[in-house]
Amino acid sequence: MVDCVKRYRIFLFFSFFLVFALFNFVSSNELIQTKSKISRCVTCHTITGNSSVGMWPKIAEQHSDYMLKQLIEFKKGKSGDRFDPTMFGMLQGLSEEELLEFINHYSSQKVVKSDVKFDAELFNTGKKLYLFGDKDKGISGCVGCHGIDGMGNSSAKYPVLKWQHKEYIIIQMNKFKSKTRSNDINSIMRDISDKMTSDQIDAVATYITNMK
Numbered sequence: 001m002v003d004c005v006k007r008y009r010i011f012l013f014f015s016f017f018l019v020f021a022l023f024n025f026v027s028s029n030e031l032i033q034t035k036s037k038i039s040r041c042v043t044c045h046t047i048t049g050n051s052s053v054g055m056w057p058k059i060a061e062q063h064s065d066y067m068l069k070q071l072i073e074f075k076k077g078k079s080g081d082r083f084d085p086t087m088f089g090m091l092q093g094l095s096e097e098e099l100l101e102f103i104n105h106y107s108s109q110k111v112v113k114s115d116v117k118f119d120a121e122l123f124n125t126g127k128k129l130y131l132f133g134d135k136d137k138g139i140s141g142c143v144g145c146h147g148i149d150g151m152g153n154s155s156a157k158y159p160v161l162k163w164q165h166k167e168y169i170i171i172q173m174n175k176f177k178s179k180t181r182s183n184d185i186n187s188i189m190r191d192i193s194d195k196m197t198s199d200q201i202d203a204v205a206t207y208i209t210n211m212k
Helices: 002-045 064-075 085-091 096-107 120-132 166-178 185-195 198-210
Strands: none
Touching: 002 085, 002 096, 064 085, 064 096, 120 198, 166 185, 166 198
16 A cells, blocks of 8 residues: 555656646747747847847837837838838748737846936936927927836837937937838827927937936
8 A cells, every 4th residue: 555655656746747847848949939030130139129239229128019010010011101121021921929929028128228428418408308398399298108217108109218229219200200200190200300400309319318
């Protein structure tokens, strides 16, 4: 009887060990597959989503719904409202399920502040514009959509701006201004950027990339 109990316990132990090992093997295999797919993103965005080149955006901690919207529009190519030849090429052949894998990975990362040159005068000018806008020119403050902390609004699909590269912000603002990017909700970014001078865009971008 004692031997039977011992054998039963040994059987249970090895059964548990086998299930545990199999679970970890499947999980590890899925992680490897996911990372191999993300390899097409890391050249520009890095594995953490904190790109090191100013023209390529930081996508760490970005809202999932916003990212999905952008990727779907990139994938449309010239027929969409946000054409980018590089992104269009990268996204071909990918399913929405695969896009969600990228999104889940990068949205779970933490955005990191870059070590950039600080210009106090531009920072303060940009801070006023970000918080209060310019009533004389009919420019709304960025804070209404993107929040005082720059973390945006997920449900409204307003993106995280906190610590974004200055160069990237300027590029996108100018695309809105020239109407070559038109996927903003209710034309809000096109209307605002159209009223802003190059110096104001530069100041706001300086504040965003250096904000507390």
